[in-house]
Amino acid sequence: MTLLSHLRTAPLSAKIGMGMVLITLIAAIFAPLIAPFGETEIAGDVWLFSSSTHFLGTDSLGRDMFSRLVYGARNTIAIAFLITFLSFVFGVTLGFVAATIGGWVDQLLSRMIDILMAFPTLIFALMVLSVVGTSIPALIIVIALLDSTRVFRLSRAVAMDIEVMEYVEAARLRGEKLWWIMRHEILPNAMPPLVAEFGLRFCFVFLFIAALSFLGLGIQPPAADWGGMVRENAGAITFGIFTPLWPAAAIAFLTVGVNLIVDWALHVASGLKD
Template structure:
């Protein structure tokens, strides 16, 4: 009874994880539906600078544009860059890690050596160098963040894959003469999904904060477009006159998305650690 009760409790999503899922779903829905739920065009100047909420839901920004409309359209850019960079970086890093773990030998050793070198560079400094030296166009931002993610994904995915590759069912697949793609996709990947899903969530959180940080420094999304970090940056002068909403609202959006992702990841990790069999 005790074991069954413990298992049933772990199957039920706690309130914190449920709130995290709802918050993430709300932000994603706002990003997808931005053209329809925005109360005004994001570039339209509809009033005085830093007007208080009333005529609009959250008031206006530094140029008198609708802050709510800017935030929901900024969510589209933030999530587009973060999700795209995370998917690309995760796909490249996982494939590299799995191949290195399966082939072993000099390729695995070279991978470990190269990953350690890449991880020695501060990621923010590396991102600033890449964007400054090349460009801050949307594809470049996505590529730069994805490249920074790759070595971190390789380190985790390689460790997970090495634990699976030594198991008996993988040895049986090799003995049957299965090729490398089959072994990696059909034998290794399904048994690594849960820890990799948690790592993907962490990488997505990191990408969101990273692009917001770049935009806050003026090297991310460029005006007149803006992601959440850019909205915080362009409205900083509001604090000098006591208007907190233009800065607080996009900052809270960044925080809510990042915290919700971390809470959801913690729940996934707890389920993984209590799984029986």
């Protein structure tokens, strides 16, 4: 079946997930056109309630919450996608190399990954970011390297199952090189689980960035970030103002949408019938 055929026959849950993700992507792409105020513009008094001027009220500095949410979608999603992409480039490449070559190369790479995975991810990221700083490039590189360890595990396991197939042996007998086998034989047959894992990893990275921002080591102000917006406005709850719930709801909204799509993708990849 083609991709279009799969989309037409997708269950209602998957279509709802696609709609949720599409709404978020539209907000991220067209943020300057959708947001009524600038990302860092002081638009009113502190912690104003919802009104015709401020749809979701204002934050702890008087900035429009709706505008901050829209710009936060652009910042958070773009960085999370880039981190996930880089983690897959690192993890899949090393995983395929380990599975295809085997021997001491496999043992060396696997033991290095085991050492990195022995540290709790959040604690390790906090420690490294505290040393190297909280710039955007540092955030991207640190999280991508940490997340690539999980991708390595999966890609190595999948590649080891494919690597023993007859068509891979035939490619070796023809004299094909390592990179050709990885690109033309292993990668196409490993795509279904890797695509599903990409969605799951994106959700993890997205939530991980939000957690780091909440702790003050993620995306730094004044840039809008959903996790940071929860931290900045947490004190409003004390006064019965629900401003921090808006970015928290946005985080949940996108996470649920992506997971609905991933569930459907896993079902399609498994080949099971409803």
